[in-house]
Amino acid sequence: xxxxxxxxxxxxxxxxxxxxxxxxxxxxxxxxxxxxxxxxxxxxxxxxxxxxxxxxxxxxxxxxxxxxxxxxxxxxxxxxxxxxxxxxxxxxxxxxxxxxxxxxxxxxxxxxxxxxxxxxxxxxxxxxxxxxxxxxxxxxxxxxxxxxxxxxxxxxxxxxxxxxxxxxxxxxxxxxxxxxxxxxxxxxxxxxxxxxxxxxxxxxxxxxxxxxxxxxxxxxxxxxxxxxxxxxxxxxxxxxxxxxxxxxxxxxxxxxxxxxxxxxxxxxxxxxxxxxxxxxxxxxxxxxxxxxxxxxxxxxxxxx
Numbered sequence: 001x002x003x004x005x006x007x008x009x010x011x012x013x014x015x016x017x018x019x020x021x022x023x024x025x026x027x028x029x030x031x032x033x034x035x036x037x038x039x040x041x042x043x044x045x046x047x048x049x050x051x052x053x054x055x056x057x058x059x060x061x062x063x064x065x066x067x068x069x070x071x072x073x074x075x076x077x078x079x080x081x082x083x084x085x086x087x088x089x090x091x092x093x094x095x096x097x098x099x100x101x102x103x104x105x106x107x108x109x110x111x112x113x114x115x116x117x118x119x120x121x122x123x124x125x126x127x128x129x130x131x132x133x134x135x136x137x138x139x140x141x142x143x144x145x146x147x148x149x150x151x152x153x154x155x156x157x158x159x160x161x162x163x164x165x166x167x168x169x170x171x172x173x174x175x176x177x178x179x180x181x182x183x184x185x186x187x188x189x190x191x192x193x194x195x196x197x198x199x200x201x202x203x204x205x206x207x208x209x210x211x212x213x214x215x216x217x218x219x220x221x222x223x224x225x226x227x228x229x230x231x232x233x234x235x236x237x238x239x240x241x242x243x244x245x246x247x248x249x250x251x252x253x254x255x256x257x258x259x260x261x262x263x264x265x266x267x268x269x270x271x272x273x274x275x276x277x278x279x280x281x282x283x284x285x286x287x288x289x290x291x292x293x294x295x296x297x298x299x300x301x302x303x304x
Contacts (some may be wrong), residue, residue: 001163001164001165002165002209003162003165003207003208003209003210003211003215004104004143004162004165004166004167004209004215005167005207005208005209005210005211005213005215005217005239006209006210006213007104007142007165008071008072008104008142008143008213008239008263008267009045009209009211009213009261009262009263010069010211010263011072011104012071012103012264012267013262013263013296015068015069015070015071016297017068017069017070017071017297017300018071018264018266018267018268018295018297018300018304019069019070019071019267019268019270019293019296019297019300020070020071020072020073020074020241020267020268020269021029021062021063021066021070021072021073021074021174021269021270021271021274021275021289021293022073022075022076022093022108022243022269022270022271022272022274022275023059023062023063023073023074023075023076023271023275024076024079024271024272024275025054025055025058025059025079025080025275026079027051027054027069028055029276029279030055030058031058031278031285032057034054034057034058034157035054037054038050038051038053038054038057041053042092044177045248046086048083048085048086048087049083049085049086051083051086051087052080052083052086052087052089052090053086053090055079055080055083055087055090055094055302056093056094058089058254058275058285059075059093059094059097059275060093061285061286061289062098062274062285062286062289063094063097063098063101063103064097064214064286065286065287065289065290065293066274066289066290066293067101067103067285069290069293069294069297070103070293071103071267072103072104072105072106072142072267073098073103073104073105073106074105074106074107074108074241074269074271075091075094075095075107075108076108076271077091077107077108077109080094080216081114081261081280085100089141092139092140094238095107095139095140096140098170099140103140104142104143105140105141105143106141106142106143106144106145106167106169106241107125107139107141107143107144107145108144108145108173109121109125109144109145110145110146110147111125111144111145111146111147111158112146112147112148112149112150112151112154112155113154113157114150114153114154114157115153115157117158118155118156118158119152119157119160121144121157121158122144122158122160122161122166123136123138124138124139125138125139125144125292126138126139126140126141126144126161126164126166127139127140136210141166141168142165142166142167142170143166143215144158144166144167144168144169144171145168145169145170145171145172145219145241146158146168146169146170147170147171148170148171148172148196148199152199152202153200153201155168155170155203156203159203159204159207159216162204162207162215163207167215167216167217167239168203168213168215168216168217169217169218169219169239169241170196170199170200170203170216170217170218170219171196171219172193172196172197172200172216172218172220172231173193173219173221173224173227173228173230174219174220174221174243175219175221175222175223175224175243175244175248175250177223179221179224180224182198183196184227191227193230193231194230194231194234196218197218197230197231197234197235198234198237199217200217200218200235201214201234201235201237201238203216204217204237204238208237211261211262211263212237212261213237213239213261213263213265213295214235214238214239215299216238217235217238217239217240217241218231218235218238218240218241219240219241219242219243220232220240220241220242221243221244221248221250222242222243222245222248222250222251222254222255222268223244223248223249223250223254224244225250225253225254225256228240228242228254228255228258229258231258232257232258232260232265232266236260237261237265238265239259239265239266239267240256240258240265240266240267241265241266241267241269242255242267242268242269243269245268245269245270245273245296246270246271246272246273246274246296247270247271247272247273251299252299252300252302252303253303255268255300255303256303258303259303259304264304268296268300270292270296270303273296274289274292274293274296275289277289277291277292
């Protein structure tokens with residue numbers, strides 16, 4: 001089974017890009033032509049199914065637009081889950097669409113629970129739940145985001161999936177304004193986020209691909225550049241998923257010194273600045289997303 005880290009490294013090298021496009025659809029920001037199309041279907045399908053179908057078409061259009069520029073995509077499950085079973089089916093379709101373009105999919109779910117519950121979360125994201133006539137496919141994501149707050153036993157069920165070619169990105173030093181409240185608390189003379197980085201290194205030590213990277217990576221935000229570089233120093237062989245670029249205020253300069261290995265060792269997520277670029281640039285949402293992703297790729301070339 002090919003390692004997740006090798007698939008991601010290949011995507012980065014092939015496209016010469018570390019761009020990760022976040023797929024965070026919001027009904028109020030859908031293009032008018034899609035809103036009108038699916039508003040007409042709501043009476044027949046029901047609101048949940050109509051909005052989910054709208055999200056599916058929108059995200060598939062974005063994927064088609066950025067497929068030659070992005071290294072991976074990151075659907076945020078919550079935006080789909082709020083529309084129930086229809087939203088979950090739309091999310092599964094979005095994952096399939098990305099795979100048609102050989103784009104790795106990082107499912108942003110921030111899971112983290114112990115024993116059988118944690119394993120069930122993994123099967124939902126990756127597949128393999130028991131069925132009456134065989135295994136249920138699940139979403140077939142390539143990797144998930146995970147919260148470490150419950151400890152190493154809450155991450156282990158997800159890390160176990162690395163043996164089947166999946167990956168895990170553990171929240172380490174996040175990009176949100178409140179991150180420092182807990183993540184930078186001193187524990188035995190070191191900030192807690194570096195203790196988490198130690199855990200990431202330990203969990204990923206036995207899951208290294210041929211490219212030299214681990215299948216267990218870390219989420220570290222560009223809005224705290226010094227902390228981001230500290231995470232890199234602690235994790236020289238891990239892929240970093242870096243949020244905070246674009247709408248959250250961080251620029252390419254925050255990535256200085258973060259690259260590692262011949263496939264950069266990180267991907268930078270941008271969601272709103274790409275998928276809703278049409279609201280600034282005007283015109284077709286797909287062309288605007290393609291241009292925004294290309295601009296981001298060019299902006300990040302100097303830090304590779």
